[in-house]
Amino acid sequence: MHRTGCPPVNADHLYTFKQHMDNFPHPCPTVANSIAGGTFPTPSPPQPISQNLHGWADVNPQNQASVQAIFNHFSQEDQQHAYNHFFQKLHRAPKVLEFSRFLLIYEGNDLTDTSHKTLGQLYLENEEFRETLNRHLRSIGLLEQMLSSKDVMIQVLGQSSTANIRKINDLQTQKLNLQRILCKVQQDKAQLQLDHNSLQQEHTQCLTELEDERKDKQVSQHRCQQLQTDNQALQNEITRQTETITDMQTKKGQLSSFVFMQMSLEMDGFQPGCDVEAMLELQMSEVEMLTSMFPNKSEFSLDDPTAPQNIKSFLSGQIKYEYLHQRLGFSLRVHPEGTQLSVELVCTFPHEYPQAAPNVFTRCPSMSKENHRKLNEDMHEFIQNLDRGEICMYSVIEWIQDNIDNYVQSSQESDSTPDKEVQYDTVLSRLWIYSHHIFSKFKRRDILDWAEELKLTGFSLPGKPGVICAEGYSRNVEDYWHRLRGMNWKRIVIREKEEEDIGEDDIDKHRKFSKFEEKVFGVRGGKGREYHMDFGQLHSYLEEHQSGHIFSIYFGVDGKNNL
Template identity: 40%
Template sequence: MSTGDVVESDKLSLEKIKENLQTQLSELESLQSVFYNPGEIRVEDMCTLSDIKNFVNGRSTYLPQYLDLTVNLLVEKLKFELCVTLSHEYPYAEPEIFVRNHTLNRPRHVQLNRDLCDYVSGLERGEPCIFSAVSWLQDNAQGYVEIKEKPALEESVKDERCIRYWIYSHHIYSKTKRREIVDLANLLHISGFCMPGKPGIICVEGTTSDCNEWWQSIKSMNWKKIFCKVTEEDKEGEEGSFLKFDKFEEVVFQNSGVKCNHMDMGELYKYLDDHKLGYIFKEIFGVEAKSNT
């Protein structure tokens, strides 16, 4: 990601970016003064933190990656992970934020994240808000645990028809989101891939029930922009021939530098074509692909 790319695409001056990043560093310092016990707060990539400090202090002109951090909270002896990604626009843009807790069932987990995102969306922009999000979670998380599920009158029938979703995101940078995307897909035995960067592309394939559960959970996270662009269904009912991947993985096709930003679209097309899915490139991007081979 070059300086020109960011300023042109996101309409931010270098001075404004520096100002925002300085605010982020100050907020992180305040958080660390409160959550000082080992493991309570974690910066996901210390190299990124160093890059931000160098950029703010004028020792580097290279724009750093987004800051990822995790706050680990104990609420009534239950562990909640508050995962946060701060873009260059924060605090004037919402943080990407979501909660991980493996004791909640999927519907409760999704609802907790939706409610937290709604709360953060209602806060005043231009002011740091991670402390507010932490306080909201401390005050409200237990309520999602205590809600009793109504017994089902009849056991729901899983939809075993196969389906494939092509998901388009403005960007996928957050390391915690990327981990959650892969972990949840593996948990639900879904195959496909996630291509991080800008834009971010995700393909998931499997049974309709499993893919829908994965999509409901992932889209409940706070995204700048994410939507399902193409849906394909197995109309023939031949699972073996419809499914094109044997596992779910993250794939990276880098065309510059050593960091995960803009991807090489020619390499993406080759990857799709190798899986007999080359036709989808034009449907997603609206242009014909140019393979590097």
């Protein structure tokens, strides 16, 4: 027995399949003996085929009589034969209207004639073609929908990809900024930890002394009260330092200033070409020598008393070089023999000294302006001609003592001229200074400190290039310029000098700047460790202070606010 392999339309025949399974009579011997073989899922013989067909509800009531007449016209045997042939070809059961039309054109007895096709065959082939065409049309429709959806998805994915690229770029920029912030916070944390440890050591020392005093019972009540007062003062200092730390953390809001500080720290964090440890050890030895030579505090005083201790911490390996922000600086008062002059020698050591020259200038109010300027220039030239690698402050002191007579005027000039110059300095001077770059935090700090000391106003713009404007009484401005020129620079020049005789008028009325400050305009990174300022903002700042013409003097072009 052969099976057709054609799927049934419904499961009605399964309910009666068991009882007819063994001896089910095939309704059409021709089909039963054909190559296809097998049985078709047809209704039970006692029931007419037309009654088991689906689709009677789709038949118009007016056409039901004609359709029933067609079924009555054909015998059940012919209907069964046509039904089986339809099912075999189309693999499904026909509906009422479909089957009635098929009966009218079906010629079942001519199936074996291959010379021509009957209407029934053509009808079945046409139905097969129509169903195949419908499937293809449906497939084409689905493909068109898929292509349309694909185009939409490609467009959406393209837009999404562009947005994601922008987001990735923004996230990378934020990541770099956060890394810079994290590095700066870690450096601040290390410095604050050092300060905290120092304060903690002082606190522990006070408590130890208090405990020793209590054990010995040899200290009076007044001493105990004094120690308690000191302890309270220390606690207040710790509280104040804590508040200062909190305030410093609060002031980290502005991104451009913070980026500038970070990049500035990176510029200062380079490893020097010389052996900095050996240089610092020589500096410490020289300071100890000078301290023994000038034990009186009125003759020798350190600018920062904590600097030696921090340098010792670096030399002992307790802190890294990038956290060493102090340098040795001191004031030394020299009294040359045979004169009544007192020359104050102000000196700061760069970390590379004595491999690099020290920054040294003098103060001598009793000396005339011209002689004082010449003294500083000649001393600077003497220092530059010394061999590098050897400590030189003792040689500088000897040079001053040996040559001071060359700069001393007669007693009358000494008594009258300086007072007259100080009292009757009526010229306001304004210097516009250009430097190849200003990166070092030590130079930036000296620029601000010296301007405050000499009561100058103006501004400094660090970066590459560096710009400094200083205004005030001409003597103070001249002194400021000589101090700056005595430092180590790749290039520093005066681009413009403005002078105005103000007589006895108040100098503050003629100043263009109310104070001296360091300005930062939109820091932008450059090659390597370099960084540049937004010169458009610099031009706007100069315009606000009636100095817009200086921009072309500095850079050779007219300024624009959005350079």
